[in-house]
């Protein structure tokens with residue numbers, strides 16, 4: 428029996444990944460930058476390979492996963508099997524710490540944990556950098572979840588994708604004052620997943636090339652602000668990049684609208700709070716969905732939470748600190 432268990436946390440990008448230059452190899456158009464969340468947004472995954480299994484099986488939170496989810500995992504494991512030169516099928520057991528049905532994306536933590544557990548079970552002993560090269564095939568953002576703290580995913584230059592890996596910019600210990608206040612505003616799964624959505628944008632959005640040009644400048648400002656821990660420099664760039672990605676989404680055909688009226692109310696409230704205080708108390712960012720992530724400093728998190736609580740449509744608030752990269756466990760799920 429070949430078995431291993433890995434734990435990985437989700438990450439929320441401040442410079443977003445939206446669009447590939449090569450879909451098959453999942454090579455992005457631009458570098459992206461994220462913070463890895465603490466254990467509140469975590470996936471634990473056990474992978475078991477055995478000669479007796481005739482097909483891959485997937486269980487999520489003790490329930491048999493849908494055929495769509497199973498196929499996505501099985502396609503990913505095919506890449507790992509090829510690397511290991513092994514044909515064995517698997518049973519995969521996965522558990523999320525997220526509040527169930529909170530509408531929080533779990534693909535980043537899920538595929539980072541799956542990459543770690545499956546390769547370890549097959550005796551591949553890869554470094555985190557090597558794992559990040561594999562994880563992106565499951566979900567681009569998963570490449571960043573191998574590391575804790577602030578993480579950059581390099582788009583790379585090579586055609587074969589061998590330089591398209593992630594690396595840590597700053598460990599979580601240097602980010603102990605940073606918080607992500609998550610406002611859950613919708614619990615449903617998104618209609619168009621990110622992989623499909625970004626492909627539509629690459630094919631149809633005229634704004635996307637302009638966004639990609641702007642990313643590099645924002646990325647440098649953001650990295651500098653993180654290294655020097657300057658929230659006043661970081662906050663405007665976070666909001667600009669989220670706005671820019673959502674403009675590209677809307678500019679696509681069909682138009683991709685992921686934000687809802689509550690998301691817009693949150694954007695306006697954060698802008699108002701910042702302008703009233705004449706400094707940045709919070710910086711909003713949204714992935715391919717309406718739930719808000721407000722980066723803030725711990726001294727201001729109470730105020731951000733009290734503002735969010737007053738907004739019509741906000742269903743739940745989760746406060747996250749910055750967290751760790753992948754780790755392995757001997758306590759297997761089965």
Ligand code: PMV
Nearest residue numbers: 440444566567568621714715
């Ligand atoms: O990891 P994917 O393939 O689901 O794409 C993630 C895209 C965004 O969440 C919208 C942005 C990002 O960089 O995480």
